[in-house]
Amino acid sequence: xxxxxxxxxxxxxxxxxxxxxxxxxxxxxxxxxxxxxxxxxxxxxxxxxxxxxxxxxxxxxxxxxxxxxxxxxxxxxxxxxxxxxxxxxxxxxxxxxxxxxxxxxxxxxxxxxxxxxxxxxxxxxxxxxxxxxxxxxxxxxxxxxxxxxxxxxxxxxxxxxxxxxxxxxxxxxxxxxxxxxxxxxxxxxxxxxxxxxxxxxxxxxxxxxxxxxxxxxxxxxxxxxxxxxxxxxxxxxxxxxxxxxxxxxxxxxxxxxxxxxxxxxxxxxxxxxxxxxxxxxxxxxxxxxxxxxxxxxxxxxxxxxxx
Numbered sequence: 001x002x003x004x005x006x007x008x009x010x011x012x013x014x015x016x017x018x019x020x021x022x023x024x025x026x027x028x029x030x031x032x033x034x035x036x037x038x039x040x041x042x043x044x045x046x047x048x049x050x051x052x053x054x055x056x057x058x059x060x061x062x063x064x065x066x067x068x069x070x071x072x073x074x075x076x077x078x079x080x081x082x083x084x085x086x087x088x089x090x091x092x093x094x095x096x097x098x099x100x101x102x103x104x105x106x107x108x109x110x111x112x113x114x115x116x117x118x119x120x121x122x123x124x125x126x127x128x129x130x131x132x133x134x135x136x137x138x139x140x141x142x143x144x145x146x147x148x149x150x151x152x153x154x155x156x157x158x159x160x161x162x163x164x165x166x167x168x169x170x171x172x173x174x175x176x177x178x179x180x181x182x183x184x185x186x187x188x189x190x191x192x193x194x195x196x197x198x199x200x201x202x203x204x205x206x207x208x209x210x211x212x213x214x215x216x217x218x219x220x221x222x223x224x225x226x227x228x229x230x231x232x233x234x235x236x237x238x239x240x241x242x243x244x245x246x247x248x249x250x251x252x253x254x255x256x257x258x259x260x261x262x263x264x265x266x267x268x269x270x271x272x273x274x275x276x277x278x279x280x281x282x283x284x285x286x287x288x289x290x291x292x293x294x295x296x297x298x299x300x301x302x303x304x305x306x307x
Contacts, residue, residue: 001100004110005139006117008094012059013128015168015291016041019085020092022060024053059083059129063094066124070117071098073107080143080298081150086290088169091132091297095143110136149213151242151296154255154288155220158262161234170236171292177237177262182217185261185271186239189215189254194278198254199247200287201280208278210250212243217258237262240296249287257285 014020024046043062044055055061064077080093100107108117114134121131157163157172189198189212196208220238239255257274260266266284274283 001102001107001109003139004098004100004108005137005141006096006098006108006114006134007137007141007143008063008096008121008134009132010059010063010092010094011090011130011132012088012092013168014059014083014086014088016057016128017085018056018058019087020059020079020081020083020089022058022064023056024048025056027052027054059089059092060094062126063121063129063131064096066121067096069124070120071108072105073098073100078143080147081295083293083295084290087293087295088291089295092295093143093147093298093300095137095141097139146300147245147298148301149242149244149299150246151240152246152251153241153294153296154239154251154292155294156237156239156255156259156288156292157234158237159235163234163236168291169294171288173259173263175259175263176235177259178264179217179219179237179262181264181268182237182239182258182262185258185266185268186215186217186241186254188268188271188275189241193275195247195250195275196278197274197280197283198250198257198285199280200249200253208247210243210245210247212241215239215241215254217262252288252290252293253280253283253285255292256288257283259288260285 041057042054043057046053046055060077060079067075067077075096075098077094077096083089098107100109102109114136117134118131155170157170158175158177160174162172163170192209192211194208195210199208217237217239220236239258241251241254257266257271261268261271
């Protein structure tokens, strides 16, 4: 049988995960206190090259395990984006290649159908991960390099009322933010710029030039939100940004900068200055925590995309 490539569109609540990417730190480094920056939940142990390692709970780990169980094949799952601990996703793309062996019941032939594959994988996943859809792609499909655009949102609850039941999905500030000013500042970021002023120092990338296709801020109706995070008296503000790609913590810094504009601590001209100076030290905007951030979708050229 021929090799078959599959692309999955995955949603997950990132609260109880140590991020997307698999993490297998040496057991003696993990210790009793856990790994810095992780939630420290051990879901398995493995020995590699003679070193005992602990397997932390990540989305890639639990999803790859579910796919392997469904296919009875040791496939390797690759994700298009590496979200941090606590960050959520509504449309992350991941892919794997199956090499079916019909007589042994190994793998997933294309003629078995993607609908059955969705059910088979979802039936093996925990409640905080959901495969929304699957499509057949070429076995040379590049889930990382082939992505042409992505969109993230960052959701903020502002004012004295706090969303108790939706607190896992928003960041709260006591300030009543000026959404119109934030949106005006957001429009400054559209286009191709050096975004070093919006990237974590020591980001490790060769270039900090990125293109933002759209950036906006609006007040939203939490009752109609997909995760239902609204409530009486809660004002929700959503930052929405799409682009060709993003630097480490870039969207969280963009959102933090726009919050400073909404508070009146920075002006629209200050944001223009940060873009022009391309220096993180010149930007007073904070890096907001992960819980308000969500990867919405990833697109691939002219072939169409799944949202």
